[in-house]
Amino acid sequence: MLAIRELPFEAITIYSSKSFHGLEVLFRINNYDYQFLIGKANHLFPINVKHKFKEKAVCPFCQKKIYAAPLGQQLCLEFQKNLPALLQYFQEEYPDAF
Numbered sequence: 001m002l003a004i005r006e007l008p009f010e011a012i013t014i015y016s017s018k019s020f021h022g023l024e025v026l027f028r029i030n031n032y033d034y035q036f037l038i039g040k041a042n043h044l045f046p047i048n049v050k051h052k053f054k055e056k057a058v059c060p061f062c063q064k065k066i067y068a069a070p071l072g073q074q075l076c077l078e079f080q081k082n083l084p085a086l087l088q089y090f091q092e093e094y095p096d097a098f
């Protein structure tokens with residue numbers, strides 16, 4: 001499990017999605033960009049986390065070689081294992097955005 005609270009999150013942007021009913025969270029860790037999708041029904045539910053890298057690199061979390069977005073946008077399997085904790089973190093740190 002990732003220690004979500006200990007990750008050096010940067011450049012966090014939270015906004016309502018234009019393509020589905022829910023929220024999108026952009027965040028950066030050690031200069032790598034990720035996109036977290038959150039659905040909204042009666043309650044919020046985490047959907048997935050995708051890489052959104054600016055150039056080809058190996059993801060430090062899932063160890064996969066990722067191509068620059070949008071070509072290489074694919075799920076980060078390591079974040080996928082930690083979706084509830086990730087959602088909880090953003091809700092607690094940025095309650096006004098939810």
Ligand SMILES: [Zn+2]
Binds near residue numbers: 051063064
């Ligand atoms: Zn990854």
